[in-house]
Amino acid sequence: MSGLVKPLPALYVVYVLRSTVRPGSIYIGSTPNPPRRLKQHNGEAKGGAVRTSRDTLRPWEMIVLVSGFPSSTAALKFEWALNNPHLTLHIPKEERITVATQRKRNGMPRRKPHSLKSVIPNVHLLTSVSSFSRWPLNVHFFSQDAHKVWKDWSETRETAVATSPTILTDFGPSAGDASTTPWGIHALALDYSPMKEYIEKAHNVTSFERQGQCIHCSKEMQPEQGLYAMCPNDGCEAMGHIDCWSKHALAGDEPGAIIPTSCKCPACSGEIRWGDMMKELSLRTRGTKEVEKLLRKKKRAKKDS
Numbered sequence: 001m002s003g004l005v006k007p008l009p010a011l012y013v014v015y016v017l018r019s020t021v022r023p024g025s026i027y028i029g030s031t032p033n034p035p036r037r038l039k040q041h042n043g044e045a046k047g048g049a050v051r052t053s054r055d056t057l058r059p060w061e062m063i064v065l066v067s068g069f070p071s072s073t074a075a076l077k078f079e080w081a082l083n084n085p086h087l088t089l090h091i092p093k094e095e096r097i098t099v100a101t102q103r104k105r106n107g108m109p110r111r112k113p114h115s116l117k118s119v120i121p122n123v124h125l126l127t128s129v130s131s132f133s134r135w136p137l138n139v140h141f142f143s144q145d146a147h148k149v150w151k152d153w154s155e156t157r158e159t160a161v162a163t164s165p166t167i168l169t170d171f172g173p174s175a176g177d178a179s180t181t182p183w184g185i186h187a188l189a190l191d192y193s194p195m196k197e198y199i200e201k202a203h204n205v206t207s208f209e210r211q212g213q214c215i216h217c218s219k220e221m222q223p224e225q226g227l228y229a230m231c232p233n234d235g236c237e238a239m240g241h242i243d244c245w246s247k248h249a250l251a252g253d254e255p256g257a258i259i260p261t262s263c264k265c266p267a268c269s270g271e272i273r274w275g276d277m278m279k280e281l282s283l284r285t286r287g288t289k290e291v292e293k294l295l296r297k298k299k300r301a302k303k304d305s
């Protein structure tokens with residue numbers, strides 16, 4: 001039940017953890033708060049996984065993150081599949097990279113230990129299979145060698161461009177750069193602040209009941225009588241019935257698709273990621289508290305670049 005009333009999470013990631021002491025030791029987990037979770041793995045905060053508690057492997061670093069999951073359950077599914085690439089039904093048998101070579105005592109197939117060369121290709125594979133490719137996923141690289149494995153692997157694969165995840169890299173300040181600007185997992189927004197302007201414009205339109213007519217069917221949208229989604233693009237206030245948006249988006253999608261991935265806004269012609277629009281809508285309809293908190297925060301002065 002709580003799954004129905006909670007808004008979509010601000011951030012929830014699946015991460016690849018690597019020992020800085022023994023780079024062959026790799027661990028996969030998930031969290032809404034990567035900096036806090038890393039502290040736990042490194043023994044600087046309470047609560048961490050037993051497997052990462054050995055002093056000989058600490059400190060750990062997070063080298064790859066996958067974000068953009070529509071729910072924490074979705075992230076947990078992905079985490080499980082990435083931890084069990086030899087078992088998951090999300091990967092068709094003939095496409096598996098990791099296969100079981102042995103069996104455990106209980107008869108379950110055992111996989112080889114994770115390595116960069118198995119985990120990265122499996123992230124690539126999982127973000128492209130139909131169960132996960134429809135989500136607006138991002139893959140963040142904080143280590144150059146992990147990114148290189150990804151690039152080398154990608155070159156050997158035919159990729160369906162339409163469903164590729166967004167790739168983000170941040171390798172930190174270069175040697176000799178004394179800047180103290182946060183980078184990597186410390187530069188991630190853990191709240192809804194990256195969506196603030198979008199949330200604010202939709203909030204203003206609906207609280208002043210300025211919905212007007214549906215951008216698709218031109219019918220009047222009565223306040224509080226339906227789910228009205230708004231275009232996320234800067235300066236565009238195109239709003240419409242969720243069903244109308246969905247029909248519009250699916251018309252341009254592959255046949256048989258049930259959940260849209262993206263569409264073009266009929267008002268501003270900008271590209272819309274379906275997941276972004278649903279995140280705002282879920283927050284507006286189920287996250288009153290979160291919205292109030294976000295809009296109460298003083299606008300930070302924008303830094304001149």
Ligand SMILES: [Zn+2]
Nearest residue numbers: 214217241244
């Ligand atoms: Zn409509």
Ligand SMILES: [Zn+2]
Nearest residue numbers: 231236265268
């Ligand atoms: Zn628009």
